[in-house]
Amino acid sequence: MERRNTRQTREIVVPGDVLDGTGMKPGDYAYVQDGKVRASVMGVRNVFQNTVGVIPLRGCYMPSSGDTVIGVIVDIGPSNWLVDIGAPYPAPLHVNEVPWRVEFGDTSRYLGMxxxxxxxxxxxxxxxxxxxxxxxxxxxxxxxxxxxxxxxxKVSRVIGKQGSMISMLKNMTDCRITVGQNGMVWIDGDEENADVAAKAVMMIEELAQCSNLTDRIKEFIENKLPQSDEEEGDE
Known part of the structure; x- marks a missing residue:
């Protein structure tokens, strides 16, 4: 039985490099010149169905050993899962690297798409x-x-000095928040509180260069979730 091969050979390209000359359509960050699809930015050649394009390297998360990251399962094989961690290269998670004893071909029982x-x-x-x-x-x-x-x-700004910002977010919104070094942030809690926490995280990214960022975020959360008024009423 023929199995689909989920691994692709990842090739670094620079602007002007030929991505394809066989009639494929240009995908992201690609253009056609002289009947050939060429790269418009530096990045990784990426083929999807009948298109070929580029995943830009600039600004991409480039993983390093020891990084804690959050990923999404995007493909399942008989002995591994393919995880999207926001990097330009695939991140296979082998059955030997999970906390369960997984039989060959039984991977979908433990982690799904x-x-x-x-x-x-x-x-x-x-x-x-x-x-x-x-x-x-x-x-x-x-x-x-x-x-x-x-x-x-911007991950360091979300965490703050000695974890000060992330601690404030958790305490004020009463949410569980986990920040991956790849820029993925997981938020779990009451729907309204989690919505405020998510907006606060995006606000931190947008205003990362502000010197009074902590005060701005605190004020934003207080206006959305006026906990202090409730606490004063309880006294």
Whole structure:
């Protein structure tokens, strides 16, 4: 039986490089010149169905060993899952790197398409092959909640100095919040509170350069969730 191969050879291209000359349609960041599809930006050649394009490298999350990331299951094989962690390269999660004993071909019983997982990057080799694991303290499948995507370069602002910003967000919204170093943020809590927390995270990304960011975020949450008024009424 023929099985679909989910792995692609990832090729770095620069503007002007030929992506295809056999009649495929141009995808993202690609154009046609002299009957050939060419790259318009530096990035990774990407083929999808009958189109060929480029995944830009600039601004992309480039994983490093030890990073804790949040990913989404996008494909399932008999002995691994393919996880989207926002990198330009695939991140296979092998059955040997999960906390369950998974029989060959039984992978879909444990993690399905669209499931959200908290992972750690084990290694990234010279060919950009990524190894990830769920076999470490705190790593797990993230049930329920919602995902917010921000630039990975703004993650440090969401966390704050010594975790000050993320602690404030959790305490004021009463939500569970997990921040991946790839810019994926998982938020779980009461629907209204989680909505405010999500908006606050996006506000942090937008206003990351502001010196009084903590005060702005605190004021925003207080206006949306006036907890202080309730507390004063209880006294």
């Amino acid at each position: 669209g499931n959200v997982v908290l992972l750690k990057v084990l290694s990234v080799d010279e060919s950009k092959k990524i190894q990830v694991t769920m076999k470490d303290s705190g790593l797990r499948k993230l049930e329920g909640g919602r995902l917010v995507k921000i630039s990975h370069s």
